[in-house]
Amino acid sequence: MSIPGNVGVLGGGRMGAGIAHAFLIKGATVVVVERDDDAAAGARARVAGAVAKSAERGTLHGPVGEALARFSTSTDYSSFAGCGLVVEAVPEDFELKATALKAVEEQLAAGAFLASNTSSLSVSKLAGQLQRPSDFIGLHFFNPVPASTLIEVVLATETSPELAAAAKGWTEALGKTAVVVNDAPGFAxxxxxxxxxxxxxxxxxxxxxxxxxxxxxxxxxxxxxxxxxxxxxxxxxxxxxxxxxxxxxxxxxxxxxxxxxxxxxxxxxxxxxxxxxxxxxxx
The missing domain is CATH 1.10.1040.50 (N-(1-d-carboxylethyl)-l-norvaline Dehydrogenase; domain 2)
Known part of the structure; x- marks a missing residue:
């Protein structure tokens, strides 16, 4: 299975930039949404630097300029409207994540998926804050994302089988291995x-x-x-x-x-x- 053509990432820190980079070098069009212009500029610099390093290592297929032309940053959640998948990568705080996920969900079209990069919080409880819990899943990337070969796919109670299968496919398309776990404190x-x-x-x-x-x-x-x-x-x-x-x-x-x-x-x-x-x- 291929990755979604349009991917959004909420939060452009070390993890968010790494997630954006992972999808970008595999051909997706990626937008990172940050809290303000300074944070967005920082996210762009981090992703651009990671893409340049991928080119040096020979893991980027195509020119750096072509990859960065598919990358943008924003401070507006409406930038997620055309995305088939949005991955939330804000700090590890339940209320912060729940509020952010609800705001993202409001922008998504029917059939689009939403994921959290939480490393320990209950994915099922986060799903309980959403209108479409079956379209929500945990995608726990590991730091540093470019070097890591693992994504922990965390199934919430209501995650649809279709989304579970799709997440495994995306993981393989990114060149990583999926470990699938049911929601539990700290996962595996x-x-x-x-x-x-x-x-x-x-x-x-x-x-x-x-x-x-x-x-x-x-x-x-x-x-x-x-x-x-x-x-x-x-x-x-x-x-x-x-x-x-x-x-x-x-x-x-x-x-x-x-x-x-x-x-x-x-x-x-x-x-x-x-x-x-x-x-x-x-x-």
Whole structure:
């Protein structure tokens, strides 16, 4: 199955820009809607940079200019009116996402689909805020999107079989692999990934070993491509804290965020995006 010809992305941060890039280099016409002109300009710069890197790596079929001619940014939700699929990629807050999704849905034509890139929130509860819950699904992309080969396809209670099949097809068309899960707190990936990361943080907190050695144990001993603490830095400590708090509230004490995580977020040590987390980042 091919990807939709016209794709919208709500939110042009690191994840939203990555999602836009993924569809753009596979031939879709893509629009990113942001909250204001400055944010839209930032989104355009991120996507343009990613497309240029794809050209350097040989993964872009066609000229950079042709790809960017199919890309636009906007601050108006009505820009989604012609899209066959819109992926929401705003911060991981239920009320924020629910409000945004309802506003997007109002612009979509009959037969268009809506997805959330949530990494842990209930897709079924988000669907419950919508007029057409059968046309809604979770598409959990992974950071960094260009390098990741996985999309977690999360089925809400009312997601139609047609949409479930289409989402698997889109994933394959993007050159990625679909893991299909039913809606549950943290799905499969976040639930397992956060559990390992939280225990790694507790080990640092308790002085068991350094962050580098803990990560090396998982990379060398268990063949993880990246250790849990470096992954946390890449994802963002604030993002991991939000997910952990949600899982703590839904699944119990085993997901209670350790104090070291709370303290680091309070100090602004958010990982790669701030320059420091469990590791120092200079890129």
């Amino acid at each position: 990936s976040s639930r397992l990934g956060v559990a390992i990361a939280l225990e790694a943080m507790r080990m640092v907190e308790e002085g068991v070993a350094s962050a580098a050695d803990i990560d090396a144990a998982m990379v060398l001993g268990y063949k993880h491509p990246t250790g849990p603490l470096k992954t946390t830095d890449i994802v963002g400590l604030d993002v991991r804290l939000g997910i952990a708090e949600y899982l703590h509230s839904t699944l119990g004490e085993r997901f209670a965020p350790p104090q070291i995580l709370r303290d680091m977020v309070e100090r602004g040590e958010l990982g790669r995006k701030s320059g420091k987390g469990f590791f120092v980042w200079t890129d």
